[in-house]
Amino acid sequence: MSIEGSEYRGFLARRRERIGKGWHKFSRNPLSIVGLTAVLLIIFLAVFAPYVAPYPKHAGKFVNFAEASQPPSWKYPFGTDVVGRDVLSRILFGYRFSLVMAVIVLALVVPPGVVLGLIAGYLKGKWIDTIIMRITDIFLSIPPLVLALAIASILTPNLFNSMIAVSLMWWPWYCRLVYGITSSLRNEFFVQAADVIGAGKGHILVREILPNCISPIFTKMSLDVGWVILLGASLSFVGLGAQPPKPGLGTMVADGMKYLPDQWWTAIFPAIAILIVVLAFNLLGDGLRDLLTAEEV
């Protein structure tokens, strides 16, 4: 047996061990495993909604008055709504819209938030820091839901504008997160060393400081998927988000509310669906946070 082979096996073993350690830390908390499983299941159902939903046609404009307002049964596990659409199928398509919204909002929000946080944190005490952080304070000086509702209402309410509204009030959180890390790291030796050997500001920010922000950012993102979905559902609940016949989870709850208590299933199942998706991403995010903070120490 050659030496190289054994070294390579050693490398593989070490890597396996590292991954195993991480997995061990993550899986020590059964709630993290529940979260991960639920998130994977929800993503699968959302992506393949047209194939796994029992009645894919029911997601849009569809009426079947012969089977309207049916309580849960084998044929319709979560019952049907007032125009005869399968609630389960609509929830799966609702997840689809919600996840797309979360991904787009985070893609819009994270880059500007991170860049502004890096700049303000590195130039702490300069005028640019003051300007950026005071603007952040202003956006954070009002309950996020209220601001999002106001913006969504002034723009025409629809799915796209609700994403804009949510994005406008979400970036300050990432700005603050990265600002906090950057302003504490900028006096560390490795940053000063890079500065002394003549590295540019861009290099220091991107190559020296940014890598230290990555795991907190990812942890926050995994938690935020749930929160963005919740905010989107809240907007559509009051009619300022995705518009019918699109199966927004909030829209479905609001529609079902009109028929409480007799047709409870049309409101309760979409409500539970919102709860489950937020809970799943929360559990996953908490698990990741435990894993990543443990790694850093």
Add this chain to the structure above:
Amino acid sequence: MAFSTYLVRRLAQSLVILVGLSILIFLIARVMPGDPARLALGPRAPKDVVQRWREWMHLDEPLYVQYYYWLVDTFHGSFGQSLYTRRDVAIDVKTFLPATMELVLFSGLIMGVFGVLLGAISARYHDTWIDNALRVGTYVGVATPAFVFAIFFLLLFGYLFQILPTLGRLESTITPPPVMTGMITIDSLITGNFVAFLDALKHLLMPAIALALGPLAQEIRITRSGMTDNMLKPYIAVEKAQGIPDRVINFKYLLKPSLIPTVSIMGLDFAALLGNAFLVEGIFGWPGLSRYGIQAMIQKDLNAITAVVLVIGVIFITVNIIVDIVVAYLDPRIRLRGRSGMS
């Protein structure tokens, strides 16, 4: 730095934020697409009427001039006319604000008291079944939106068991107390009208608990982790070794510093209460400012929207000042070093 200097600095900071917030709200209302005059008058209004309205509202002037006029009006307590109710928005705000304040303050009370209490219990009995049950409960609590709680409660206690009223603030058979604070529970207590007080409290219960449960779960978690962290610190061991009674250690030396993160997070939790009130008030037909705000938003009633957002913003800024003062009281490091108390 003295506490008074800290206070003055904190207030000055809030003033800057308030001015910024007013600019933000003004910009949202004016820069967004759509002609405010057209929105106000409807699509069928003749062109010259729209033009006169534009001049009256100073809509043809540069933005900073418009902002100046708007700010002067707002300072005089005038938000203009509601395009939908056709009433003065300031009067609408005065009418509807007390109901929202009553709801949110009661919710905040539930959140603060039970958050700290259950958190302390969870920490005191950590890793026992009580603690585990509370922890699982908080996971579900944090993740459940207030409007989902509201619907569950409505179905359970309003329709299935029918023990709590589902709509409004007071039964129509009961004469409301004279309006003093506008909060029915407090007004009826002042006048000694206990029948009205009990009924108002019953109406308040479901919406307030639905609002409070999410933030409450958060407070429990923060209080628990704060206390369990501090429990292991050497200073507690030293106090134990000195023979200081457990009761004194727990309340005086363990609970007080552990409450710093709990109180700090209360600002954010209050934001959740104020925001979720916009969803929950509608479910229970609670005639508050938030429900008024939602109606204004759906009608695109710009003057009303700006007024509601500004009022909520002012309330939230005030709450944050109070939170910072309490944190500074609890944490002498902030008070004495004079760092800005932003959490």
